[in-house]
Amino acid sequence: MSSELENCVYIDNQENLDSFVQSLTNQNQYIALDTEFERRTTFFPKPALLQLHISQETYLIDTLLVQDLDALFKALAGKHIIMHACREDLEVFRMLSTNRLNHFSDTQLAASLLGYESQISYQNLVEKVIEKKLDKNETCSDWLQRPLSSNQIHYAVDDVLYLEAVFHKLMAALDKKQRLHWFHEEMHLLHSLVDNPDEDDYFFKFKGLGRLNSKQLSIAYDLIVWRDQQARQKNIPRGFIIKDKGLLQLIKASDHKVTKQLYALEDVPNGFIRKHESFLDEVFTQQSDSIKKQSAMERVAWHEPEAAKQLKKHLKKDRDKLSIDLNIGPEVLLSNRMMSSLFECIYFHKSYSEADLSKILLPWRYQLFKDSLDKFF
Numbered sequence: 001m002s003s004e005l006e007n008c009v010y011i012d013n014q015e016n017l018d019s020f021v022q023s024l025t026n027q028n029q030y031i032a033l034d035t036e037f038e039r040r041t042t043f044f045p046k047p048a049l050l051q052l053h054i055s056q057e058t059y060l061i062d063t064l065l066v067q068d069l070d071a072l073f074k075a076l077a078g079k080h081i082i083m084h085a086c087r088e089d090l091e092v093f094r095m096l097s098t099n100r101l102n103h104f105s106d107t108q109l110a111a112s113l114l115g116y117e118s119q120i121s122y123q124n125l126v127e128k129v130i131e132k133k134l135d136k137n138e139t140c141s142d143w144l145q146r147p148l149s150s151n152q153i154h155y156a157v158d159d160v161l162y163l164e165a166v167f168h169k170l171m172a173a174l175d176k177k178q179r180l181h182w183f184h185e186e187m188h189l190l191h192s193l194v195d196n197p198d199e200d201d202y203f204f205k206f207k208g209l210g211r212l213n214s215k216q217l218s219i220a221y222d223l224i225v226w227r228d229q230q231a232r233q234k235n236i237p238r239g240f241i242i243k244d245k246g247l248l249q250l251i252k253a254s255d256h257k258v259t260k261q262l263y264a265l266e267d268v269p270n271g272f273i274r275k276h277e278s279f280l281d282e283v284f285t286q287q288s289d290s291i292k293k294q295s296a297m298e299r300v301a302w303h304e305p306e307a308a309k310q311l312k313k314h315l316k317k318d319r320d321k322l323s324i325d326l327n328i329g330p331e332v333l334l335s336n337r338m339m340s341s342l343f344e345c346i347y348f349h350k351s352y353s354e355a356d357l358s359k360i361l362l363p364w365r366y367q368l369f370k371d372s373l374d375k376f377f
Contacts, residue, residue, distance in 0.1 A: 008157050012062040017072065020059060024075040028055045032082045032163035033104075035063075035089050036143040036156060043231040043238070045092050048143035053160035060156055063096065064146065073097035082167045084108050084122040090194045107163060109186055110170040113179050115327040122159065129166045134158050182364040189362060202228055202238070208248045209300045217297050218287040220251045226283075242272050254284045299344065308343040311376050315339060318372045334361075334369065352377050 011017050032053040039045040050061040081104040112118045123134045141152055174180045203224045231238045246267035258277050263270050323330045341360050345351050358366040
């Protein structure tokens with residue numbers, strides 16, 4: 001057995017977890033944390049394992065067998081938690097406990113501010129920063145199976161074993177380049193996004209809305225929100241109810257109501273139409289109305305004016321130059337999604353204030369692009 005596994009503690013009952021939580025008060029302030037989960041057949045991720053590395057020991061908590069984790073997360077709230085690509089992990093933690101992590105850092109985000117690829121994997125980052133090559137074979141493993149294999153346990157331990165070492169090296173590099181405050185601002189934003197998820201988020205991600213007329217867009221909102229509610233209630237993926245492609249076909253054919261023409265749609269299962277016939281008739285003939293819906297529809301229907309296209313061209317040119325000068329990826333410096341939010345603020349909401357633009361870009365990024373924006377406003 002490797003030395004890493006010798007220092008691994010597997011926790012599969014409440015009594016042992018309670019003892020571990022008691023010991024956390026005397027532990028290192030820094031805790032590396034990761035989770036393994038499955039969501040191929042569910043809407044919400046199904047937690048399978050929590051991995052924590054503290055000083056020289058790794059703890060694997062079996063969340064299939066130990067489910068009262070409130071005390072654990074209450075204890076973790078007082079620690080500095082280190083994770084990698086943590087947004088999905090934070091979503092899982094919301095399911096495990098009502099207690100929230102107060103102070104966490106993301107090594108993927110830190111690495112992106114130092115010129116590493118924006119979505120760098122944990123394994124690749126470990127190899128580049130501390131020259132340790134990790135096994136990737138269990139990445140798509142079935143983490144709900146029991147017992148876990150020795151390879152799975154080894155992989156789970158590796159996922160947190162080197163996080164703290166990588167984190168400290170990244171923080172030192174950011175400090176040397178005077179970018180540490182950039183990282184803190186990014187983490188503060190991530191914290192707020194996780195605490196306040198947008199319930200309409202998938203509506204704005206749905207592809208093809210820009211080609212719909214106003215009635216179709218209204219129907220689209222009702223159907224997309226309804227499908228999300230159904231998926232949440234049944235805890236199944238959205239596509240198990242009806243796939244995006246089929247939903248878009250249904251929206252475009254909504255003028256036909258529930259007729260034979262709907263049954264002829266290639267990507268809409270006949271069983272779906274039969275099951276929801278009365279609901280579809282209601283949505284097609286009388287759409288809901290609310291301030292929230294109207295606001296969402298206005299955002300989607302709005303098109304960037306010519307001035308926005310000129311500003312985008314200008315910003316991209318400056319971004320590409322800064323990317324070379326700072327050795328940071330263009331999408332990290334100013335992503336297309338961030339530019340869209342910026343143009344929406346300026347041209348749709350008619351707000352040009354430094355406070356509003358800084359809120360979107362974050363102060364560090366706003367200072368980099370301030371001169372570029374000043375040329376237009």
